[in-house]
Amino acid sequence: MVFKMSNFDQAEVAAEAYIYLYPIVVMEITRQKYGAKTQSPHDANLLSHSRTLANDKWRSVARTNIDTLASGVWLDLSKTSATMTIAKSQLRFYMYQFLDMWTDTYAVVGSRTVGNEMVRLRIAHCADTAVKSDDVDFLIKSPTPTTWIIGRTYPNGDTDLADAHQHQDGVIIKYDQPDQVRDINQQITFAANVPPVEQATKLTGSEFFILASRLIAQQGIHLTDGSMSFRLRSLGFIVGELYEYENQQALVKAAVDQAPMRAASALKSVSNSYRQTDSGWSIALDNIGTYANNYLTRAIIAKFGLAANPPEDSVYASFAPLDERLELDGENKYLIHFEKNQIPPAKFFWSLTVYDRDGFMIPNELRRFGIRSSDNLQYRSDGSLDIYLSPIKTDRFRESNWIPTVKGVVTATIRLYGPSNHVLTGNWEPPAISRVEN
Secondary structure (H helix, E strand, O other), X not given: OOOOOOOOOHHHHHXXXXXXXXXHHHHHHHHHHHHOOOOXXXXXXXXXXXXXXXXXXXXXXXXXXXXXXXEEXXXXXXXXXXXXXXXXXXXXXXXXXXXXXXXXXXXXXXXXXXXXXOEEEEEXXXXXXXXXXXXXXXXXXXXXXXXXXXXXXXXXXXXXHHHHHHHHHOEEEEEOOHXXXXXXXXXXXXXXXXXXXXXXXXXXXXXHHHHHHHHHHHHOOOOOOHHHHHHHHOOOXXXXXXXXXXXXXXXXXXXXXXXXXXXXXXXXOHHHHOOEOXXXXXXXXXXXXXXXXXXXXXXXXXXXXXXXXXXXXXXXEEEOOOOHHHOEEOOOEEEEEEOHHHOOOEEEEEEEEEEEOOOOEOXXXXXXXXXXXXXXXXXXXXXXXXXXXXXXXXXXXXXXHEEEOOOOEEEEEXXXXXXXXXXXXXOOOOOOEEEEOO
16 A cells, blocks of 8 residues: 655654564564474474573573573464373473563463472463363463464472483474364575574565564454554554555655664663663663564564563673763673672572673583572682672683683673562662772
C-alpha cells in the first residue's frame, strides 16, 4: 500500500519503526541460525542440550552467562500444541524461559515458580482453543505461533556435570500432533558464521522493513501495539501485508533507507536504557524480560543481551559506562572490592563475567571467563571479597579471584539468580572498579 505523507516527520517515524521492529528481526535471524537444525517434529524429545558451560567460542548471543548449561527448542504452535515434562530436580536450580517472537518472556517454569517436583505442561498458541486437561498441571499460551524455550541448569562445578546432564535429560518436549508442524527450516537466508545482531546490522533499510513485514504477517503484533501500527501506516507499512518499498514516495524510501543509521545511536549501548550509578554500573530492574510498550529497552536488550530474564528470576548489573573516562582497558589491572554486606545477595547463585567490547568472552589460557559464587574463592578475614581483572597474574592476586583480560575495552556483568528484595527494590549496587598500579 502507498501512503501519502502529511504532517509526519518521515525520518523520525522510520527510525522509531526500526527500533520497534528490531527484536522480531533479531529473533528470526537467531531462529534461522540456531533453531533450524535437522530435526523431525516426530522426535521423542525436541530439546537440544549443551553439555558444557559457555566459553569464548560461543557467538550466538552477546553476554552469555557462564553459570548454567543451556537447553533450547523453537516450536511451531500454529497448528498444534506441545507437551513438556520436567522430572524432579532434587533441589538443583533450573529454569525454562518461554519467549515470544518479540523477545517478551511470557512464562518461566523452574525452581522459583514451580519448585523441584515433577511437573507436566501443555504449550499452545494463544489462538488455540485448547483448555487445561487432566493430563497436565499447567496450560501455557504463547502470544506468537513461534516460541523459543530456553533452559538453564546449574551445575555446582565440573564434578557435578554428570548429574546436571541427567537433569537435562529428564526434561522432554514433544509435539501433540507432529504431522501438523510446518517446515521451519524453509527460509535459510543468513550466513552461518555471522552472529545474528551483526546480520541484522548488515540489512539495508528496505531489506529490514520487508523482512519485518513478513514476520508480522506470520507472528502478529501485541495487543498493546495499536498506536505503533498507526505510526507504521504513515510509512506505507500495513500490519499483515508485505511491505511495498518500491512503491513508496521518494521521501518515505529515503527515510526507510536512513532508518538503520538514525536508530544506531539510540541502540549504541545498554546503558542508554537504564539509570547508571556514579561508578558506571547499570542495573536492569524495570521493563526487563517483559517490556510492555518500552520499545527502546526491548530493542537494546535484543542487541546486547537477547533473552534476558525477568528480574524476579535474575538481575544483571552491567558495567558499560556512558562516560568514556570510566571505561576499562584490559591492558590495565583493576580491583573490585566487595565489602561483606555488599557481596551480591542471591538466593541461588551469583557470578561476575568479563567480556570484550562486543559482549563476547575473552580467550585466555586458563579458559576462565569470570567468577562464580560456587568457585573456591578466597575471602578476606573480615568476610569481604576482592576480584581482580588484569592481563597477567601478579603475586598480589589470589589466582582463584583473578579474571584474565586483554588489551582493549572490556566490560563486565554481575548476575544474581534469585535476587533478594534488597536488590529488587533498588537498594543494592555493585562497588566501583578501581585501577591498581601493581
